[in-house]
Amino acid sequence: MNTKEKILDEALTLFSEKGYANVFVGDIADRVGIKAPSLYKHFKNKQAIFDAIIDQMNRRFEEQAKAMNISGNDASIDASIYKSLSEDQLLKLGREFFLYYLHDDYNRKFRKMLTLEQFHDVDLAKVYSKLYVDDPLSYQGMLFGFMVTAGILKTDNVQIMTLHFYAPIYYLLTICDREPEREPEALKLLDEHIKQFDRIYGREN
Amino acid sequence: MNTKEKILDEALTLFSEKGYANVFVGDIADRVGIKAPSLYKHFKNKQAIFDAIIDQMNRRFEEQAKAMNISGNDASIDASIYKSLSEDQLLKLGREFFLYYLHDDYNRKFRKMLTLEQFHDVDLAKVYSKLYVDDPLSYQGMLFGFMVTAGILKTDNVQIMTLHFYAPIYYLLTICDREPEREPEALKLLDEHIKQFDRIYGREN
DNA sequence: GTCTATAAGAAGATAGAC
DNA sequence: GTCTATCTTCTTATAGAC
Numbered sequence: 443m444n445t446k447e448k449i450l451d452e453a454l455t456l457f458s459e460k461g462y463a464n465v466f467v468g469d470i471a472d473r474v475g476i477k478a479p480s481l482y483k484h485f486k487n488k489q490a491i492f493d494a495i496i497d498q499m500n501r502r503f504e505e506q507a508k509a510m511n512i513s514g515n516d517a518s519i520d521a522s523i524y525k526s527l528s529e530d531q532l533l534k535l536g537r538e539f540f541l542y543y544l545h546d547d548y549n550r551k552f553r554k555m556l557t558l559e560q561f562h563d564v565d566l567a568k569v570y571s572k573l574y575v576d577d578p579l580s581y582q583g584m585l586f587g588f589m590v591t592a593g594i595l596k597t598d599n600v601q602i603m604t605l606h607f608y609a610p611i612y613y614l615l616t617i618c619d620r621e622p623e624r625e626p627e628a629l630k631l632l633d634e635h636i637k638q639f640d641r642i643y644g645r646e647n
Numbered sequence: 648m649n650t651k652e653k654i655l656d657e658a659l660t661l662f663s664e665k666g667y668a669n670v671f672v673g674d675i676a677d678r679v680g681i682k683a684p685s686l687y688k689h690f691k692n693k694q695a696i697f698d699a700i701i702d703q704m705n706r707r708f709e710e711q712a713k714a715m716n717i718s719g720n721d722a723s724i725d726a727s728i729y730k731s732l733s734e735d736q737l738l739k740l741g742r743e744f745f746l747y748y749l750h751d752d753y754n755r756k757f758r759k760m761l762t763l764e765q766f767h768d769v770d771l772a773k774v775y776s777k778l779y780v781d782d783p784l785s786y787q788g789m790l791f792g793f794m795v796t797a798g799i800l801k802t803d804n805v806q807i808m809t810l811h812f813y814a815p816i817y818y819l820l821t822i823c824d825r826e827p828e829r830e831p832e833a834l835k836l837l838d839e840h841i842k843q844f845d846r847i848y849g850r851e852n
Numbered sequence: 853g854t855c856t857a858t859a860a861g862a863a864g865a866t867a868g869a870c
Numbered sequence: 871g872t873c874t875a876t877c878t879t880c881t882t883a884t885a886g887a888c
Binding site for chain 2: 458459460461463464554557558560561562567568570571575599601602603605606608609610612613617619620621624631634635638642
């Protein structure tokens, strides 16, 4: 990893814990192993570091979205995976999704940073809403839509069913971001949530 | 309102929008209509203002909890209100609860301030979790418990049922805190959520 | 309790040598 | 690209008059 990347990496770590205003250029430099003035050879100023992190996330996200479109074409293939979805499979998928977002360093730090900066301006509010509200809901909603069509799930309001699936997961994620020691408790609730979700919306009903 | 109270009030307004570190003592003084140094006659320093806001919230919360215990004694009276709960009544109650927390200035500002400061230290994390995770869930869970006993609601896992009720409400609240212009959309989803909740857990099933 | 003046220090950023 | 030295500005907080 080159110096520029290392700066972004360490800055993200600090921003996610302390918030932009509480992180000093010197703190970032310390962690990178250089002096503060050297940092200005890589970025115009402190704000440019923050902006670069946001840009980087947008790029990664678009790549990921593109990769999903390639693997899933019109996403009906993604749904076909779920064609014969047992409760155990649903649990496994839910847990994997949850633990990935919780434990993946980049995802966790970026989410925490945005949490602290979401009210700072309209653009950041929109980024937060896109990443953690609208996109997960519309993607998950699309998958659930296919599953309803396939008769795996049953509902007359896919949007609300998706909200019922996703909102508790989001809620448990915010608990663990704030108090990581509550992860076991959250995982237990996650399992019970998914089991109950399956009972409510699954084939059997 | 005396000067000390006005300082707390204006400080909360600013902290909730910009975060503690981005608010300067002079900003608070400006809004109060005094000069920065005068502010130090009322509070030892900037941190003391923040701490006083937290203390004030704790006091208000304890008063409210006490008032609920008096009016509801062992809370079984609260539950009796819901004895004959129609979908319309559930909708009305849910909407009132949601709009109160969203529009009440003190609640909204305090919640937004804590959102921005929740990772700053363990104490603030605990305050956030108490106010917006554990207490709502245990209080709502208690009410739902009575309603299950009374046969108004049906479930074999009250905790998860409560999570299914509360998590979407929390989720919609965070959307509106971040993007107030999305309130109509959130209210529509709130209504559909509660209707669906009633269909899932209500008497009829 | 409020003011003006000011101290004290922190933090962002630049200059210029290497 | 990194460093030391330094500048500038901003911010908290105090001193002391009224």
